Amino acid sequence: MTFLEVTAFLFDGFLISLLIFGVTLLCAVPLGLPIAFCSMSRIKAIKAISKVIVWIVRGIPLMLQIFIIYYVPGLLFDTPIFSQLDRYFFIHYSIKDAGRIIAVLIAFSINYACYFSEIYRGGIESISKGQYEAGYVLGLTKPQIFRHIVLKQVIQRIVPPMSNEIITLIKDTALANCIIVCEIIKQAKELAATKAMVWPLFYTGVFYLVFVGFLTILLGRVEKKLSYFRS
């Protein structure tokens, strides 16, 4: 295989990595918000439940969570949904790995939503009481205060920690190969197994590095754009 062919083969895998990255972000960023609100709830039961969920999700390896999501429906209910989905999509649309990818997306979305929720919570709790009180004495409603006063300050404060998580996420996509999803590392391992080529495994690092470089610039711009005020 030529260098170009290897690049193209790995790039196919990297598209899957990017897909997992993009969809996870799209799901986890909003999903983190209700979890954050629950963990700040005044109702003790809701607060306790969300704390336990966050504790479990942050407390066990993401790889294990992928296994749990993928295998548990089959083991407990005798319906291996994800391999059935795999087959269904392959037969009807000739798409490979669809069920496995969905399992990975579910595991990743829940996992990252929990991490994001803790960042949101920290950001929201770091806003001084005075900001809320200033809103209250001006006769604003709670939703108005959140939307027009607190939110932007929270966003400014959470961009740096969110950037960290986002950069970790693209690298975490490699975990999908534990249930044989053809992301980039799986592709490279395939080459090692079938063509006895080891160097593509190291070459995958370049893909990650380029993408992380791009993300760093993008997130840096967002941070700069939000730095016009100081809170």
Place this chain on the structure above:
Amino acid sequence: MALLEVKNIQKSFGKTEVLKNISFSLEKGQVLAIIGSSGSGKTTLLRCLNFLEIPDRGTITVGGKTLIDGADSTTLSDEAIRQNRLHFGLVFQNFNLFPQYTALENVTLAPTLLKKGTPEEIDSLGRRLMEQVGLSDRLENYPFQLSGGQQQRVAIARALALSPEVLCFDEPTSALDPELTGEVLRVIRGLKDKDTTMIVVTHEMEFARNVADMVIYMADGIIEEMGPPERVFENPQSEKTKAFLHGAQSMF
């Protein structure tokens, strides 16, 4: 009839009784200065007037309308409290400007969200108020670009934007460098000339003496002494007031 009538306000935090049976009234256009040492309940009283704290007992009446009655829970719903807050304005010790908005936007935000006029009307109101506090040249600055005194003047303009019937100040100059207190006090004095009804919690004794129509000295959650400034400052009746005023003078 008095514009503001406060009757038998009582407030406890846990077992600590912070306000014990506070009553006073204020006529329209009057300035009330509240003095007293830290922990005497001054700030809590002001926060009760703005419903940031809900009194356990007592009533607050503005223009004949009872805004809050510790015994009547219908006055205690979130929406009732929100509406009733509009009778009062509050200027905080730490300004609490909204950092992501310019000075002008800080002033116009609440009238805009509460739909108190067309965008043009609100904009010109904001500019007029910024001029009133002497900051016409700072409209587009963000709070972090302003000095403490300027920030506090923006905060005053922001509170005025909703034309509250009673404007409250919680130690408005305590967080300022000494050379910046003058500009804020001048603005407050200017408001008195426009017949604004004000309650000022302050440690500035000279200011209280010269600007207030009435002075309340608070100690341990009660009104220890109340009266026109000449009487409270020149001829205090209570021993506690005498000791406090003596202490305040002998600092220098």
